[in-house]
Amino acid sequence: MKSFRRICCFCFLLPHFIVPSDAIDTLALNETLADGKTIISSGGTFELGFYSPDTSSKNRYLGIWYKQVSPVVVVWIANRDVPVNGTNGLLKVTDQAKLTIFNGEGTTIWSTNSTRLVQKPVAQLLDSGNLVVKDAADANPENYLWQSFDHPTDTIIYCLGLCFL
Numbered sequence: 001m002k003s004f005r006r007i008c009c010f011c012f013l014l015p016h017f018i019v020p021s022d023a024i025d026t027l028a029l030n031e032t033l034a035d036g037k038t039i040i041s042s043g044g045t046f047e048l049g050f051y052s053p054d055t056s057s058k059n060r061y062l063g064i065w066y067k068q069v070s071p072v073v074v075v076w077i078a079n080r081d082v083p084v085n086g087t088n089g090l091l092k093v094t095d096q097a098k099l100t101i102f103n104g105e106g107t108t109i110w111s112t113n114s115t116r117l118v119q120k121p122v123a124q125l126l127d128s129g130n131l132v133v134k135d136a137a138d139a140n141p142e143n144y145l146w147q148s149f150d151h152p153t154d155t156i157i158y159c160l161g162l163c164f165l
């Protein structure tokens with residue numbers, strides 16, 4: 001009973017222990033996120049990057065998952081229908097304020113739509129698990145041009161994810 005309580009206590013405290021101090025949660029205009037790199041939300045809760053659902057597959061998907069939960073719980077997938085073949089995928093914020101995934105040949109395989117064009121678009125992974133594109137120069141930080149919460153990909157996994165909150 002004592003050790004059980006200790007385990008519970010550890011589980012509960014875990015998310016608060018590992019808060020990355022030098023983590024980056026944004027992707028600026030023309031910056032790219034290569035396969036193998038990730039961005040992490042400011043509180044260390046969520047991570048965004050390319051992953052494969054199983055190690056034998058060459059298919060790579062851009063997803064958001066809980067950083068401290070094991071096994072990995074993916075809460076959102078960008079290119080569910082069009083995987084990148086191999087690890088040469090790139091995520092980029094273009095000057096049309098679009099979040100775009102390029103495959104190894106430089107072809108666009110997935111892209112968001114922006115509600116308007118801005119000078120300084122930036123993508124940010126929020127600690128709520130929401131991936132947003134916004135104008136870095138906008139005084140209102142919640143004036144999103146696009147947000148992943150408007151495009152849920154798998155509601156069952158979303159519900160599962162909520163159990164961890």
Ligand SMILES: *[C@@H]1O[C@H](CO)[C@@H](O)[C@H](O)[C@H]1NC(C)=O
Pocket residue numbers: 029030095
């Ligand atoms: C971003 O890339 C585009 C296309 O390569 C280029 O025209 C534009 O000047 C770049 N903008 C910045 C701020 O680097």
Ligand SMILES: *[C@@H]1O[C@H](CO)[C@@H](O)[C@H](O)[C@H]1NC(C)=O
Pocket residue numbers: 058085086
């Ligand atoms: C993925 O790329 C490899 C070579 O890197 C190729 O052999 C394979 O056929 C490709 N798969 C698909 C589904 O295009």
Ligand SMILES: *[C@@H]1O[C@H](CO)[C@@H](O)[C@H](O)[C@H]1NC(C)=O
Pocket residue numbers: 111112113
């Ligand atoms: C983007 O907008 C165009 C034109 O409104 C539409 O045809 C397309 O389906 C949209 N793409 C996404 C990913 O929502």
